[in-house]
Amino acid sequence: MGSLPASSTQVGYAVRALDLQAHLFEVTLTIDQPAANQVVSLPVWIPGSYLLREFAKHLQCLQARQGHKPVTITQRDKCSWQIHAKAGKALVLTYQVYAFDSSVRTAWLDSQRGFFNGTSLCLRVHGQEDTPHRLTLIDEGLPKEWQAATALRAQRVSKRGFGDYLAANYDELVDSPVELGQxxxxxxxxxxxxxxxxxxxxxxxxxxxxxxxxxxxxxxxxxxxxxxxxxxxxxxxxxxxxxxxxxxxxxxxxxxxxxxxxxxxxxxxxxxxxxxxAPSDGYTTLLGLISHEYFHTWNVKRLRPAEFSRYDYAQENYTELLWFFEGFTSYFDDLLLRRATLIDNAHYLKLLARTINQVLQTPGRQVQSVAQSSRDAWVKYYRQDENTVNATVSYYTKGSLVALCLDLSLRHSGKTSLDAVMRALWLRCQGGPMTQDDLLAVLADLSGKSYANELQQWVHGTADLPLKKLLKQHGIRVEETPAPLADQLGLKLNEQQGIRVKNVLRGSAAELAGFAAGDEWLGVATGEGKTSQRWRLNKLDDLATYLGSDTRCRALVARDQRLLTLSLNWMDTVRPVILAVSDTQALNAWLDGKSSA
Missing domain, CATH: 3.30.2010 (Zincin-like)
Known part of the structure; x- marks a missing residue:
């Protein structure tokens, strides 16, 4: 779409840094043609992050005027206001937004840097969401070396990036974050x-x-x-x-x-x-993040759940398809690093094994399907606690393994691949809203068979995926290795200062012994009677020093200022996997995106 003339905009926002030390932005919102009793609201969530974040909690000092006359404002609920304005006469709102969240989801402002998403700063003008919107970035009061950057279309902008930007509508405005600083x-x-x-x-x-x-x-x-x-x-x-x-x-x-x-x-x-x-692990993680977010340019921002055809910024937007949009993106992000020759086969298989182990070490995979996980994102994925690992499964990690299973199954048939399925979905849905039925239709069309049973089991069920069989068909052996001691016990720990229990896995030796999240593991007692000994633990590795090959002890634990003795007995039943190459030709056919027929 070409540039819009500034005169065609009916809604305009002027944003300036009011106070760097107080972390306050000031926003002036001008509505050229307001409705009578105009309603405005601030989103409660930002697309791509499925949690109600209540951005209005940081909005303050809201005022309104028409000409020089103040206009009364009535707050309707937690995030919307009614402006008792006259219709058709320019309405100006001013307000401040506190910005001190360093995440990618909200807004930040201090003496070193500024950043904001429109969902945090830009009130939505009800009834005018589809009209052109203007954003003006003001450099007044900022250090002279600061610049501004956004993907919005520039209209009248200085060399440093400050000035007027245009958006076709409110959705585009709030989908275009702004970076400020040096x-x-x-x-x-x-x-x-x-x-x-x-x-x-x-x-x-x-x-x-x-x-x-x-x-x-x-x-x-x-x-x-x-x-x-x-x-x-x-x-x-x-x-x-x-x-x-x-x-x-x-x-x-x-x-x-x-x-x-x-x-x-x-x-x-x-x-x-x-x-x-091979790049360092940290740099590989960054490249994987870049790959993941760029893949979303197609998968979720354009090809998206039918429920997201039009975002509702005032409440949760539910879908059961995050396993596809986040999980499949998570499958392709590392795979495309390999195809871009940024990592080699060994590095890719190491990353894949890590994902497999993350899922296998999540008891919640047997409780919650990835379809349920997608719908529950609003109350579970983004609100994790000590029991999350026992009650939920990640639609990112298991969703990526569903994609892996589909890809390997399709390739083994010799007829198609998940690459082709994704491209066909893009064309079928015209880069727009899709449903699971669209995916099933494309799978059947390209493969010549129905995948309804597979999706029912893999996506809507809780049974483990057939990873070992499918990987073997593509030149990969799945081998088990000894588990770290914490995994054998069924514990996730924080060992920065002593040994603190973060999570106790369902059905584990630690749960049977009576460990609970928040416990501090102080020491162990071994032997009986005159042979009894008590040892202080500084880190979990000390356990092997005091027990040798014994897998029984009495754990000395502090909980709520009480000292408890727990009888602990475990076996090495948890076996993480590693992936070994058995057929390099078959492996390369898959990783290179070639037919494996």
């Missing part, structure tokens, strides 16, 4: 599409050229995945990566023409690092 900037062209990359918080050692080259390889691989040689059919004509490098952090949120990312500063590529061979 950041590194680079760009590249992938399949004829210009991509920009900005990085905040990067140290002097940061190797921007390597990050650009590797990201370019990812983007080209993913554009080829979706469109083959017809790259001109890609839906995005420009794209912006926005990365915030922190001491400790990780996360990403997809948007149609951009993504907001967070990584550990130590995970950035550094000058002088070897570029031959």
């Amino acid at each position: 950041f590194w900037r680079g760009e590249f062209v992938a399949a004829g599409i210009k991509h920009h990359f900005i990085v905040s918080g990067a140290p002097a050692s940061f190797d921007g050229a390597r990050l650009l080259a590797d990201t370019q390889a990812i983007c080209e691989a993913e554009i080829r995945f979706w469109h083959g040689r017809q790259a001109q059919q890609a839906p995005q004509r420009h794209y912006l990566f926005m990365l915030n490098a922190m001491h400790d952090g990780y996360g990403g949120l997809e948007h149609c023409n951009s993504t907001a990312l967070i990584c550990k500063r130590a995970d950035l590529p550094r000058h002088g690092q070897a570029k031959v061979g």
Whole structure:
């Protein structure tokens, strides 16, 4: 869509940093043609993050006027207000937003950096959501070296990026986050599409050229995945990566023409690092995040659940398809790193084994299906507690293994692959809303058989997936290895200061012994009578020192200031898996995306 003339906009937002130290943005909202008693509201969630975050809790000092006359405001509920305005006369609202959340989901402002999503700052003008919207970024009061960046279309913008931007509607406005500050900037062209990359918080050692080259390889691989040689059919004509490098952090949120990312500063590529061979684990994690969020450009931002045809910003938007949109994206993110030659076969299989073990070590996989997990995201996935691992399964990790099983099954048939299914879905749904029935129809069309039973078992059931059989057909042996002691016991621990229990796995030796989340494991007692000994534990590895090969002891635990003695007896029944290559030709046919017929 071409640029819209500023005069055609009816809703405009002017955003400036009111107070860096107080972390306050000031927003001036101008509605050229308001309705009588105009209603405005702030979203309660942001698409891509399925939790009610109640952004209105940070909005304050809301005022309204028409001309020089104040207008009365009535709050209707937790996130909406009625402005008692006259129809047709320009209405101006001013308000402040507190911004001190460093995640990719909300807003941040301090003396070093600013960032915001429109869902946190921009009130929705009811009845005018589909009219053109204008965003004006004001540099008043900011350090002179600060810049601004967003994927919105520039109208009248300074060299530093401040000025007027245009959105076709409210959805596009709030789907285009804004970065403010002094950041590194680079760009590249992938399949004829210009991509920009900005990085905040990067140290002097940061190797921007390597990050650009590797990201370019990812983007080209993913554009080829979706469109083959017809790259001109890609839906995005420009794209912006926005990365915030922190001491400790990780996360990403997809948007149609951009993504907001967070990584550990130590995970950035550094000058002088070897570029031959496997990248570091931290840098691989960052590349996987970039691959994941860019894949969402197609899968969830455009090809999306039918329930997301039009977002309802005032309440939960339920779907049972997050296993497809997040899980399948999680399958392809690492696979496409391999196809972009950024990691080798061994590295890919290591990542895949880690995902398999994460699912197998989740007792909740036998309680909750990934379809249920998708619907329950609003109350379970984003609100995890000590029992989450026992009651839920991740639609990311198990969803990615469902994709793996489908891909390997399709390839073994010799007729098609999951690559072809994804492309056919894109064409069938015209890059728009889809249902599970669409997926089933494409699977049947391309493979010549129904996959209804497989989806019923793998997606709507809780039985384990046939991973070992399917991987064997593609040159991979699944081998078991001894489990770490915590896994044998069924415990997840925090050992930073002593031994604190975070989770007790269902049916484990620790649960049978009576361990509970929050316990502090102080020591162990061994033997009986005169041979009895008591030992202080500083870390779990001390257990082997005091017990040797014995798998029985009395655990000394502190809970609510009480000292308890728990009888613990365990066996090495938990066996993590590793993946070993048995047929390199079959493996490469799969990983390279070739037919395995």
